[in-house]
Amino acid sequence: MPTTTWTHRLPYPALCRGDVGLLDAWIGGRQRGSVRICMLFIVLGCGAYGFTVGLWRGWEMAGYVAIKLPAAILGTLLVNGLLNGMLGLALGSGIGFRQSLQFLLSGFAIMSITLGALSPVTFFLAFNTPPPTDPAARDWHSLTLLAHTATIAMAGIISHRKLLGFVRTHAESRAAGTRTFFAWLAGNLFVGAQVSWILRPFFGSPGLEVQFLRPHPLEGSFYDSVLRAAINLITF
Amino acid sequence: MTDEPNKPLPPEIPAPAPPSHPRPEPGPPAGYEAMEGGFAPANILNKLLRKPLSLIHTLETSDEGAKLPVRLLLIAVASLAIFGLVVGSFSAGTQLWAAPLKIIGGFLFSALICLPSLYIFTCLGGLDAKFRTVGGLLCCMVALTSLLLVGFAPVVWLFSVSSNSIGFMGFLLVALWILCAGFGLTLVFRAGRTLGMQGSGHLVIWCFVFLLVTLQMPTTLRPVIGKSDQFLNLEEKRFFLQYWSEQITGEIDRAPVKEGTDGDELYD
Numbered sequence: 001m002p003t004t005t006w007t008h009r010l011p012y013p014a015l016c017r018g019d020v021g022l023l024d025a026w027i028g029g030r031q032r033g034s035v036r037i038c039m040l041f042i043v044l045g046c047g048a049y050g051f052t053v054g055l056w057r058g059w060e061m062a063g064y065v066a067i068k069l070p071a072a073i074l075g076t077l078l079v080n081g082l083l084n085g086m087l088g089l090a091l092g093s094g095i096g097f098r099q100s101l102q103f104l105l106s107g108f109a110i111m112s113i114t115l116g117a118l119s120p121v122t123f124f125l126a127f128n129t130p131p132p133t134d135p136a137a138r139d140w141h142s143l144t145l146l147a148h149t150a151t152i153a154m155a156g157i158i159s160h161r162k163l164l165g166f167v168r169t170h171a172e173s174r175a176a177g178t179r180t181f182f183a184w185l186a187g188n189l190f191v192g193a194q195v196s197w198i199l200r201p202f203f204g205s206p207g208l209e210v211q212f213l214r215p216h217p218l219e220g221s222f223y224d225s226v227l228r229a230a231i232n233l234i235t236f
Numbered sequence: 237m238t239d240e241p242n243k244p245l246p247p248e249i250p251a252p253a254p255p256s257h258p259r260p261e262p263g264p265p266a267g268y269e270a271m272e273g274g275f276a277p278a279n280i281l282n283k284l285l286r287k288p289l290s291l292i293h294t295l296e297t298s299d300e301g302a303k304l305p306v307r308l309l310l311i312a313v314a315s316l317a318i319f320g321l322v323v324g325s326f327s328a329g330t331q332l333w334a335a336p337l338k339i340i341g342g343f344l345f346s347a348l349i350c351l352p353s354l355y356i357f358t359c360l361g362g363l364d365a366k367f368r369t370v371g372g373l374l375c376c377m378v379a380l381t382s383l384l385l386v387g388f389a390p391v392v393w394l395f396s397v398s399s400n401s402i403g404f405m406g407f408l409l410v411a412l413w414i415l416c417a418g419f420g421l422t423l424v425f426r427a428g429r430t431l432g433m434q435g436s437g438h439l440v441i442w443c444f445v446f447l448l449v450t451l452q453m454p455t456t457l458r459p460v461i462g463k464s465d466q467f468l469n470l471e472e473k474r475f476f477l478q479y480w481s482e483q484i485t486g487e488i489d490r491a492p493v494k495e496g497t498d499g500d501e502l503y504d
Contacts, residue, residue: 012356116352118445128475
């Protein structure tokens with residue numbers, strides 16, 4: 001991949017292109033402020049997209065999700081920060097604590113930029129969805145939930161493919177880079193699901209009150225709920 | 237067979253090296269060249285149909301390229317106005333001005349809300365181009381699609397004066413829209429490859445998003461064909477598939493049933 005120079009103060013085009021020179025400068029510490037820049041992209045991009053996720057339940061819910069979606073990502077990285085650094089070293093990639101944080105912030109920044117760019121479209125989607133008072137509100141809620149899940153999954157896959165390329169390039173070996181990437185992915189998915197569970201609701205089921213957090217958010221876990229749902233399904 | 241001692245073999249004379257024919261450097265893709273003839277609308281129209289990549293070249297390399305997007309949008313507005321007038325002639329009355337207004341506003345608004353994602357998705361595909369170039373590319377796509385819609389205007393007029401079926405007209409317009417948008421979106425892919433984009437998968441996703449938005453827009457701004465007391469109905473929200481299904485089902489329910497017909501009256 002050719003190295004190009006970036007000229008934007010906020011180098012999101014170079015980041016999305018996977019500019020090797022940019023990431024070299026960030027990882028090597030030659031360009032300062034890279035952590036702040038990535039966090040800014042995450043807050044703005046996920047904030048704009050999160051606003052459109054909650055919009056179906058009203059402006060209040062839109063504001064809540066605009067805060068919670070970036071918080072879920074940053075919270076996951078905070079919880080897993082130590083673990084990600086240790087995995088990077090233990091799996092032979094040579095990627096330490098600061099570098100692992102930079103890699104992961106870069107990956108999530110790409111995802112946030114992608115979601116932020118799609119937020120005008122999802123705003124249009126929310127505008128055209130029948131309201132929660134519609135007789136078929138449950139069906140519309142399901143459709144909205146599926147559409148947003150697919151969009152977030154698509155942005156996540158795109159960004160993590162870029163991240164995998166970055167990690168393989170900078171690791172001591174391609175194999176070590178691949179192992180490290182998948183270890184980070186597994187850890188972040190595992191913790192991210194629970195962080196998102198604590199910060200729910202994001203979509204807002206029709207019939208339930210609009211709240212910033214559900215009562216007793218720290219009681220129970222995502223995996224308990226999945227297990228209970230599976231048991232209910234099996235014993236149905 | 238002799239008794240002479242073995243003589244050393246003469247050194248091999250290497251075969252002369254074949255004349256080197258270095259591979260010529262690949263030139264720019266066909267059509268990606270400086271635009272000739274200035275920025276007159278007629279010339280831009282001509283280039284849009286014959287050499288659209290020359291417009292992309294001008295957008296990317298020329299300082300005067302900033303003039304192009306405005307002229308392209310003017311071409312698009314004029315073309316969509318003509319097409320909208322023909323579409324409005326199906327119902328006549330207020331649709332003669334409402335349909336062009338909604339088609340112009342809806343298409344341009346759809347392009348506007350899809351522009352940020354186009355820029356980001358081209359970056360994700362490895363494209364290193366200015367935002368002005370990508371915006372200009374979108375304007376080229378909009379103008380080309382609009383121009384092709386005008387080409388189909390006589391076809392639409394023919395069916396609008398000979399058919400009363402809103403369902404059929406709606407189907408025809410959607411089919412023509414997808415066809416013309418296909419040409420426009422092909423230009424986006426060609427331009428992306430020309431400008432150095434490495435992967436086109438991201439653009440495929442963007443095309444899907446763009447088509448979804450443009451198919452939803454007529455439902456949001458309804459009615460575009462057919463009559464209504466209201467100019468817009470923004471309070472009652474419908475997705476386009478749901479709305480189309482309601483319209484088709486409603487038309488079937490309203491169709492008069494003729495007894496004793498066997499189709500012979502069709503050509504009487």
